Amino acid sequence: MVSKIVFGRGSFSQLGEILEPKRVNRNAPFIYFVDDVFKGNAWLTSRIPLAYDDKIIYVSAAEEPKTSQIDQLVEQIILDYKERPSGIIGIGGGCIMDVAKAVSIMLNNDGESKDYQGWDLVKNPAVYHVGVPTISGTGAEVSRTTILTGPERKLGINSDFTPFDQVILDPELTKDVPKDQWFYTGMDCYVHCIESLNGTYLNAFSKTYGETAYELCKEIFLSDHLTAEEAQDKLMMASWHGGMSIAYSQVGVAHAMSYGLGYLLGVKHGIGNCIVFDHLEEYYPEGVKLFKQMKEKHNIQLPQGICANLKDKEFDTMIGVALSLEPLWENAIGKNWKKKITPEVLKALYQKM
Structure with a gap:
């Protein structure tokens, strides 16, 4: 189960307070995966508590996550930073939640993400990861799976290491959903x-x-x-x-x-x-x-x-x-x-x- 949950309108503003005790050091950034519909949306992005080498990576939800996409993101993070991130934060709908969960798993597990499609194949705990849903319904913020389309099948990484360590449920973030x-x-x-x-x-x-x-x-x-x-x-x-x-x-x-x-x-x-x-x-x-x-x-x-x-x-x-x-x-x-x-x-x- 998700061990820590915050609920309430405006609770997104608590993100910085929640994350700061989890920062390993200045060289271990927080990586934010954000739905690209919020690119240029200062109402949301200006409230993301960036510091040191923290980074926002905008991700399109036009297509559902692929194993190849996850592997590319993991490789990019490993090449760009000397240390593993302090945490991975997903801000968006179910696709972004799944990307954040999958990347946090693969940063601490060898091989390709397609190798972990199935039930209880993950060996090592994921990097600390946080989910902030901006649309409601998928249940991705609470589930123990991350649905990925691989070269041979569409199947989740189902494991006890998949669920988020922290979720922020702020209904205000869903106000502009079509x-x-x-x-x-x-x-x-x-x-x-x-x-x-x-x-x-x-x-x-x-x-x-x-x-x-x-x-x-x-x-x-x-x-x-x-x-x-x-x-x-x-x-x-x-x-x-x-x-x-x-x-x-x-x-x-x-x-x-x-x-x-x-x-x-x-x-x-x-x-x-x-x-x-x-x-x-x-x-x-x-x-x-x-x-x-x-x-x-x-x-x-x-x-x-x-x-x-x-x-x-x-x-x-x-x-x-x-x-x-x-x-x-x-x-x-x-x-x-x-x-x-x-x-x-x-x-x-x-x-x-």
Whole structure:
């Protein structure tokens, strides 16, 4: 679990106070990975507490993180500085959170990041790392995984060394998120709840978090009584609780198939989950029904026909990525999932998208 958390509007201003005791020395910088949408945004960037050799590296979230990108960033830091950084700070959405977590791991572990895609392969603790989400829903700020697209698969570095040492939850930072992105990322949280609460891995711990996040999502996306600030606060809490729920259980069908879309077509995670979940009535009937109500209420038009012109080999690639995520299928279907989830079943579902 994340050991230290600060929550509150304006709490981003505490970042310097939080980091300073963690500075190893003047030659060991803090490296800030910041979503490049904030480049030139003085309201946020002027509050980043730079000192000595600290550095901001702007990272685009237009595409999801790749293992090659992580390896390049790690090499750049090692070449530029005599000492390992005092800490890595990620400021942005789920992609930036994942970059910060992956880089902090790879600075203390040999080899390439693709070698650590999987479960519990990391040997050494990560460099001290801090997450500051500027959009809510992914749960990346709390999860024990960092999702990367590698040369052979899209899969996270899942380990006990992955979670942040410190998270700052400041809902004020989410105030300028575009509506479509707000919906897609919020639905990532909603799908986390549905897949966790309907999974075979469910337990009392994950259920408590999942139910809280689920109720918050219903209030945020279906009610009319919340102010903008209340909705921001509640979605940040829903994201946290949804992430905690899957950290102690697992996700399911939508995430497994979304990884296939992301690997082959580059579809970003939030919208990919929405595209897939829209067709999963057979697996999550009540959840999909409510999702369609949310989609209609907020006038969201999902992309159609993204798989219409794919060849059999391309379908096979997506299916292979999806089927490789065995814990997700076992959570969704049970231990005998391979008898029910065949390549033919998945191809028929992908063809609807």
